[in-house]
Amino acid sequence: MVRPSTRTPDHLRNHSLSFFDQMAPPFYVPLLYLYPNDGTAPYDDDLVESRTRLLKLSLSKALSTYYPLAGTMTTTTTAGDGHHDPLTVRCNDEGALFLQARMMNTPLDSIVGEEARLRLLFPDDLAFRSTTLSTLLVVQITSFECGGMGLAVCASHKVLDMSSLCSFVNHWAATSAGGPRHRIEQSVRFDLAALFPPVSKQVTKTFDPPNVRTVCKRFVFGGPSIGKLKAMMRRHKIENPTRVEVVLALVCSSAISAARTCCLSSSSYVGSRSRLGSAFLTQAANLRSRLTSPSSTTSSIGNLSSIFAMSIGAGVEMDLISFVSTIRRVKTEYFETCSEEYSSGKDFRSFIVESTKVFRDAGSSEEPDVAQPRVYISSSWCNFPIYKADFGWGKPVRVTTAAQELKDTIVLLDTRDGDGVEALVCLEEREMTMFQCDKMVLTFADVAYV
Structure with a gap:
C-alpha cells in the first residue's frame, strides 16, 4: 500500500459523497498509459526499480492532496428498503494498492491487440467491475522486455469521474517529473457534497448483464x-x-x-x-x-x-x-x-x-x-x-x-x-x-x- 506523505487533518477525516457520486455506477474506471522504451537497454532492473520508487514517492505526495483516494468507503443503509448506499469516505490514510508485474513475450506495440493479455495489465481484473474491496484506488505498473512500461489506474467511479481522474493522474505525473516544465495545476476542491447533497432514497439500480456472448x-x-x-x-x-x-x-x-x-x-x-x-x-x-x-x-x-x-x-x-x-x-x-x-x-x-x-x-x-x-x-x-x-x-x-x-x-x-x-x-x-x-x-x- 502507498499511503499519503502527510497525515490527513482530523477535520477532513470524513468525506461525504455528493448526489452525483451517489448516482455514479459502483465500478472501477480503468485507464492504461503505455510508455515506450526511451532509448535505454531493452530491460534494465535498476531502471525499473528507480522508476517504481519514484512513482511510489510521487503517488504518496499526490495522495496528500487527493486524500479521499487514500481512504475507504463506508455504507449507509437507506431507511425503508434496506439498500446499502455508499455515502461517506473515511479518510483514514489507508492508502492506494500498488502492484508490480512483468510482461513476457509480448511487445509493447502489440499489447493492445491481444485483449486477454491487455486485461492482465489492469489491477486484479478490476476494470469496469464492481468489487467488495474498500480500496478506492489501485495502480499497477507492468514492465516489458522491450524496456517499455504500462501504468494502469483503476479508480472507484463513486469518488471520481473522468475529469477528476485525469486531474489526479496529471497531478501525480507532474509531482513525479518535477521541474518548471511540469507545473502542478491549480488547487483542487472537495466541495461537491455541500453543493449537491445526497438524497435518502435509492437512485441507482444494480442489474446483472444478460446471459449472452x-x-x-x-x-x-x-x-x-x-x-x-x-x-x-x-x-x-x-x-x-x-x-x-x-x-x-x-x-x-x-x-x-x-x-x-x-x-x-x-x-x-x-x-x-x-x-x-x-x-x-x-x-x-x-x-x-x-x-x-x-x-x-x-x-x-x-x-x-x-x-x-x-x-x-x-x-x-x-x-x-x-x-x-x-x-x-x-x-x-x-x-x-x-x-x-x-x-x-x-x-x-x-x-x-x-x-x-x-x-x-x-x-x-x-x-x-x-x-x-x-x-x-x-x-x-x-x-x-x-x-x-x-x-x-x-x-x-x-x-x-x-x-x-x-x-x-x-x-x-x-x-x-x-x-x-x-x-x-x-x-x-x-x-x-x-x-x-x-x-x-x-x-x-x-x-x-x-
Whole structure:
C-alpha cells in the first residue's frame, strides 16, 4: 500500500459523497498509459526499480492532496428498503494498492491487440467491475522486455469521474517529473457534497448483464476519415460537426442496423423481443462547464456528470445525417434545460434523476411478449487531457481502457494525434459480426488490434 506523505487533518477525516457520486455506477474506471522504451537497454532492473520508487514517492505526495483516494468507503443503509448506499469516505490514510508485474513475450506495440493479455495489465481484473474491496484506488505498473512500461489506474467511479481522474493522474505525473516544465495545476476542491447533497432514497439500480456472448472490439477513425464525415455533414447544413458527433452517430446507427438485421433473419435469435422495440442512445454529459454557477466546480473533484438520451422509434430508419442532427438537437436541448433548472432554484437533483430514467429502467419489464427498448450506453472521453501524463520519461505513446463485457456499450477516446477517435464497441457476438460488415464502418473505420 502507498499511503499519503502527510497525515490527513482530523477535520477532513470524513468525506461525504455528493448526489452525483451517489448516482455514479459502483465500478472501477480503468485507464492504461503505455510508455515506450526511451532509448535505454531493452530491460534494465535498476531502471525499473528507480522508476517504481519514484512513482511510489510521487503517488504518496499526490495522495496528500487527493486524500479521499487514500481512504475507504463506508455504507449507509437507506431507511425503508434496506439498500446499502455508499455515502461517506473515511479518510483514514489507508492508502492506494500498488502492484508490480512483468510482461513476457509480448511487445509493447502489440499489447493492445491481444485483449486477454491487455486485461492482465489492469489491477486484479478490476476494470469496469464492481468489487467488495474498500480500496478506492489501485495502480499497477507492468514492465516489458522491450524496456517499455504500462501504468494502469483503476479508480472507484463513486469518488471520481473522468475529469477528476485525469486531474489526479496529471497531478501525480507532474509531482513525479518535477521541474518548471511540469507545473502542478491549480488547487483542487472537495466541495461537491455541500453543493449537491445526497438524497435518502435509492437512485441507482444494480442489474446483472444478460446471459449472452458479447464481443468488444476497437475501431479507429483516423483524422482523414473524420474529415470526410464532417464534410458530409457540412454539405447538409450541419455547421461545425464534432468528431464525437459524427463517430458516435456512425457507430450507434450501424449497431442498431446490425441488431435489426439479426432479429429479422431469425425468429429464434436470442433476445429478439428486445430488438424489435425502440432504441435509445444514452450519453454521459460533463456538467462542469454547463452550470452557470458556481464557477468553482471546474476544480471540484468528484462526479459532476449526468446522462441524457435520444430515442429512435421502432422500425424508424435514420440515416447518418439525421442521426448527427438528432444527437446535436437532443444535446443542445438537454444542456439548455439543465442550465435553466439549475438557475431556477428548484431541486436540481430531481431533474437529474428524471433524465436518467431511461438508463435506470432498461430491461425492467418482465412481460415476455413486450418488446423492450434497446439502450446503447455511450461515454466520450475525448478532449480530456489523457495524453499529458509525463512522469519524467516522456508522454505516453498510447492511452486506452479495458474492453467492457456489458453489451451495447460504446466508449470513445482520443487518438494520440488528437485528430482521430478510438471507439471501443461491445455488442452481442452475432451483432458484432454484422456490425463489422456494415458499409459505413468498412468505409470510415479500421478494425484496430483484433
